[in-house]
Amino acid sequence: MSATSAATPATRSGAALSIAGLTVGYGGGPVLHDVSIEARPGEVVALLGANGAGKTTLLGALTGRVRATAGTIRLDGTDLRGMRTEDRARNGLALVPDGQSVVGELTVEENLRLGALWRHRGAARERAIRGIYEMFEPLERRKDADGHQLSGGERQMLALGRALIAEPRLLALDEPSLGLAPLVVAQIMRTLRETARERGLTVLLAEQNVTGALSIADRGVVLNLGKVVVDADAATLAEDSALRHAYLGF
Numbered sequence: 654m655s656a657t658s659a660a661t662p663a664t665r666s667g668a669a670l671s672i673a674g675l676t677v678g679y680g681g682g683p684v685l686h687d688v689s690i691e692a693r694p695g696e697v698v699a700l701l702g703a704n705g706a707g708k709t710t711l712l713g714a715l716t717g718r719v720r721a722t723a724g725t726i727r728l729d730g731t732d733l734r735g736m737r738t739e740d741r742a743r744n745g746l747a748l749v750p751d752g753q754s755v756v757g758e759l760t761v762e763e764n765l766r767l768g769a770l771w772r773h774r775g776a777a778r779e780r781a782i783r784g785i786y787e788m789f790e791p792l793e794r795r796k797d798a799d800g801h802q803l804s805g806g807e808r809q810m811l812a813l814g815r816a817l818i819a820e821p822r823l824l825a826l827d828e829p830s831l832g833l834a835p836l837v838v839a840q841i842m843r844t845l846r847e848t849a850r851e852r853g854l855t856v857l858l859a860e861q862n863v864t865g866a867l868s869i870a871d872r873g874v875v876l877n878l879g880k881v882v883v884d885a886d887a888a889t890l891a892e893d894s895a896l897r898h899a900y901l902g903f
């Protein structure tokens with residue numbers, strides 16, 4: 654295990670993601686069929702689709718939680734598919750899962766330290782923590798609160814902060830807006846957009862909140878019954894009511 658002594662938390666740039674021909678199942682036949690998705694460094698790709706379309710399964714295949722039976726998942730050309738989950742993380746993949754990735758028994762700051770553990774040491778770690786507080790000011794005010802004392806919005810910011818402090822090259826998020834107040838959602842979306850721009854971070858954003866996701870995304874990919882049915886510019890998808898109606902139900 655090695656830690657870098659990066660001067661700031663914003664030193665690693667994003668990686669190109671190339672998913673090709675991915676087939677994934679849970680044992681009872683494939684749930685994702687021949688899925689191909691590309692994302693350039695700094696690009697935010699919204700992964701959309703109805704309940705059960707396969708968004709969470711796709712993110713599970715990225716981390717290795719769910720086994721892919723065919724296809725490749727390349728980050729800057731390196732295929733992650735045969736790798737253990739921790740090696741995928743070392744290669745720059747971070748997932749902010751749906752629900753709770755925050756440790757309830759640890760304080761906000763302890764959670765951030767945990768996220769920074771194998772990336773930063775000493776003064777660099779302290780700078781990285783300060784960087785996250787600048788990104789999410791409510792977290793600094795709550796730095797001594799335990800994870801289980803936080804509001805839903807604060808928890809989501811902490812989950813995001815914990816992922817970002819490790820300087821991922823690809824950040825995948827599973828419904829970060831779920832159950833949150835619109836103002837908090839707006840703040841989280843804005844921070845994601847800015848972070849992607851400033852760091853060149855590649856973001857794959859699985860969302861049921863289509864409008865919120867498309868408002869910050871460069872592209873939208875729609876899954877339907879485990880297949881990619883639309884891959885379009887986000888603005889086009891947001892404005893094309895026939896496309897939205899056909900694939901997103903509104």
Ligand SMILES: Nc1ncnc2c1ncn2[C@@H]1O[C@H](COP(=O)(O)OP(=O)(O)OP(=O)(O)O)[C@@H](O)[C@H]1O
Pocket residue numbers: 679684702703704705706707708709710711861
């Ligand atoms: N652990 C599992 N075992 C078997 N089948 C599963 C499992 N998890 C999900 N599935 C099935 O895989 C399909 C895709 O589900 P998935 O959760 O990936 O969709 P989703 O788009 O993320 O939906 P949601 O927004 O509801 O989370 C569904 O048919 C679901 O029933």
